[in-house]
Amino acid sequence: MVTRRTFLGTATAAGATTLLGGNVLPVARSGTSPSNPARDAIRAVNADTRRNYAALKADLINHLGPVIVVQNDHRGGLYSLVSNGQALESLHPVDEIFELAKSIAHLPLGLFTIIAPYLPKRVPAFQSARIDPHDLDMVAFKGLGDGWVQPLQDVSATMTTARQQLDEAKLPPGLQQSCADILDRSREFIADTTRSRSFDMKSFEDYSGSVYPNIRTNMYWASKVQIEGVADIMTRWRGQLGDDAWKGLYVVVFTIWTTSSLNQNSIIIKKFMDPAKADTHLIDISTAEIPSKPIPVALDNVARIVQDNIAAEMIFCTDTKLADALKGPDELLSVRGHGYSGQPSCGRSLCGRWG
Known part of the structure; x- marks a missing residue:
């Protein structure tokens, strides 16, 4: 509530x-007269x-x-x-596993932000009930073009470095595997897309759908360490302040x-x-x-x-x-x-x- x-x-x-x-910004006031001393006196009270x-x-x-x-x-x-x-x-108070898990889980969003201005403005039939055509029209403000190619390649280079050093990050095994899968499939999407110099909603959704289970895994690890870290600091501060002050x-x-x-x-x-x-x-x-x-x-x-x-x-x-x-x-x-x-x-x- x-x-x-x-x-x-x-x-x-x-x-x-x-x-x-x-x-x-100054706001125009309707129905007021700066030359009315009586009304100014009332405003002075307020x-x-x-x-x-x-x-x-x-x-x-x-x-x-x-x-x-x-x-x-x-x-x-x-x-x-x-x-x-x-x-x-x-x-x-939260372990850095939170930041690392979310950094990789955000990759589909990161790729979307690069290609979004160049999206086709026709909403596929299977998305017609979920995507607002007007919102799409505003987001896809650049229309057709290839200005997205180099930014995707730059991101791919960053991902390649992260993938090469992933083993040294010493992540929990389940999280490490999910991060590896997201990085690999994200680089594959970029390679296919930049090679063909084309993409559409369907190709992006095939990619994002394929990494969805891994994103859920990363979300689990992020929430796990956040709960643990916040619980620890709240418990410590409660002991420091005492129950009466804590109320x-x-x-x-x-x-x-x-x-x-x-x-x-x-x-x-x-x-x-x-x-x-x-x-x-x-x-x-x-x-x-x-x-x-x-x-x-x-x-x-x-x-x-x-x-x-x-x-x-x-x-x-x-x-x-x-x-x-x-x-x-x-x-x-x-x-x-x-x-x-x-x-x-x-x-x-x-x-x-x-x-």
Whole structure:
């Protein structure tokens, strides 16, 4: 179930953009008059509130803890333990087998990215129900041509080096064999394709289908060492903090949107959190790009959550439905019975979630 902790709205996105130094375009405002002092006086009230809200959040960050911040990456995740706004420890707890297994498993995707702009734009009949012709038209933006030949040959050279030295990588036997198969069949696809100077969806799918069982094997090894590594660090940090502090633990996991559902790190972590608080204290933030400084962005979000939890109960002490909305992902203006129903309502724009 989506909760406030599993989805943070546009105010969070704007806050992250500010922290990351992004540019926010000016937005034209309809129905306002810069020469109306009375309306400017009303806006000044909100400006004071926003300023004080931001000040509380900035001070609160220095008192947050414990918080674990997870930056999903190609190594299985960078884990940071934070207390009182300061990182106590940051490390990659997952064995490098994770990175090695995924490096080879990603080969079909890597080859696809080279040939995709040159794909034929006619969707084969057997794919008509699965491939959106408009999406294909956008991806295949270069059309016919041979600009893909040299990039494929370059990748093949890289794969050849990896294949020649694979035995020296000392991988588990099952993983080593699956990596060898993926490398061999990927090089065969490139050789056949570059020799004929042609490809189509069917030829690529014959290749990708042939390595699918091996990809599953690599996925098994990657998930195995990730589970083991995350379990070890969560167990160690729990022992370091003690059970009482651990009960109040917040965890922020940054993921790219395409991997945000059923994210492996979040699934593993949740099993080590206090069951009574895991649903509200595990915060998944999906984004188009992982922030370069994840800890400040994570703490900014946790501070919003913590102070809004208290604000919600104190401001809406006579209306638990609105209090839950302020504490959760719902926009107050949309809450049934309080939103558009012919009666005035108090929106979050007035009561919380300021940037």
